[in-house]
Amino acid sequence: KYFDSQLSWHTIRWVDNMAHRLGSCTSGGATDGDIRISDRIRPWPAYVIDYIVAHELAHRKYPNHSPEFWEYLSRYPQTERARGFIEGVAYAQGMDPDSLI
Structure with missing residues (x-):
């Protein structure tokens, strides 16, 4: 929706074996x-x-967190709000928010 159908994926699923990270992509x-x-x-x-x-x-x-990556991701309209939520959770847990995603 936000990426003009430019991206493809195989599956998106919930997993119970991620101790710290919030998501991953192979x-x-x-x-x-x-x-x-x-x-x-x-x-x-x-x-x-x-x-x-x-x-x-x-x-x-x-594949990495380059400036182009962050610019591309900003197409999602709730990016700043979501990052703020994640930063708040990370702060409450004494973690670096960048280590979560």
């Missing part, structure tokens, strides 16, 4: 395009979950 091989979202965030607001999915989808085009 690139290459048999699992290419598998996006996994930590089930720890199920109770979080939908706009934050959508942001995590958008973040992982953006990695399909930009």
Whole structure:
């Protein structure tokens, strides 16, 4: 929706084995395009979950957190709000928010 149908993925699923990260996306091989979202965030607001999915989808085009990646991800209209939520959660847990995503 936000990326003009430019991105593809294989699966998006909840997983229960992510201790710290909120999501991940594979690139290459048999699992290419598998996006996994930590089930720890199920109770979080939908706009934050959508942001995590958008973040992982953006990695399909930009594998690292380059300036181009962040510009591309900003197409998701709730980016700043979602990042603020994640930063608040990270602060409350004594964690670096950048280590979560």
